[in-house]
Amino acid sequence: MRIFAALDIPPDCLDAIEDWRHPLKRVHPELRWVRIENMHLTLRFLGDVGEGIVREAGRILSVWNPGELEFALDRSGAFYRRDGAPAVYWLSGSFPDSVFRIAESLGDVPDDRGKRARGPFKPHITVARPRGETSPERLPDPPAMLGRLTGPVLYESRLTNSGARYSVLENFDRGSRPQGRARTMEGDRDGQGQGL
Numbered sequence: 001m002r003i004f005a006a007l008d009i010p011p012d013c014l015d016a017i018e019d020w021r022h023p024l025k026r027v028h029p030e031l032r033w034v035r036i037e038n039m040h041l042t043l044r045f046l047g048d049v050g051e052g053i054v055r056e057a058g059r060i061l062s063v064w065n066p067g068e069l070e071f072a073l074d075r076s077g078a079f080y081r082r083d084g085a086p087a088v089y090w091l092s093g094s095f096p097d098s099v100f101r102i103a104e105s106l107g108d109v110p111d112d113r114g115k116r117a118r119g120p121f122k123p124h125i126t127v128a129r130p131r132g133e134t135s136p137e138r139l140p141d142p143p144a145m146l147g148r149l150t151g152p153v154l155y156e157s158r159l160t161n162s163g164a165r166y167s168v169l170e171n172f173d174r175g176s177r178p179q180g181r182a183r184t185m186e187g188d189r190d191g192q193g194q195g196l
């Protein structure tokens with residue numbers, strides 16, 4: 001089963017992202033824009049794993065005590081391939097410490113290649129990907145948006161002819177709890193992006 005764990009973005013924030021993207025879609029028809037219903041904050045992509053790994057990820061998510069999942073989005077950036085070409089355009093900002101902690105715990109769960117996550121967790125919401133050769137260095141920063149994430153959710157991802165389709169395997173949302181400290185994406189504070 002092809003799975004990943006994610007936090008969901010509230011509808012008003014998705015609307016604000018769409019307002020920011022709308023004029024950009026006209027300027028950059030060469031990009032593949034992520035469907036709004038497919039947007040989330042991915043904590044860990046595990047790939048096509050067996051029941052044991054699905055259970056292990058579920059166990060970690062079920063005991064997570066996240067606190068209030070308030071977040072801010074205020075910058076755009078990109079991950080770049082080794083040849084310098086953009087691979088993913090994203091939005092990021094500030095996220096609670098607990099989000100980094102759960103992503104790090106899930107990072108220890110082996111993926112479908114038996115690998116643990118490499119490098120620090122970089123929380124981001126992917127908004128677009130290049131389709132071909134010519135693509136912008138980055139997209140403009142969005143106006144600051146505030147919201148509260150929900151979840152965590154374990155999703156199944158099915159690959160279809162019209163792209164990936166996500167369905168909820170299990171939602172571990174247990175409501176809000178006391179607040180934690182906010183952090184930004186490690187090692188990427190200038191918003192210029194990192195190599196993948």
Ligand code: 2AM
Nearest residue numbers: 004041042044045088124125126157164
């Ligand atoms: P990202 O786009 O935010 O980086 C579901 O496919 C999610 O898992 C995607 O939103 C993607 O997050 C993440 N993901 C990470 N590695 C992936 C991979 N190798 N293949 C597909 N999705 C991956």
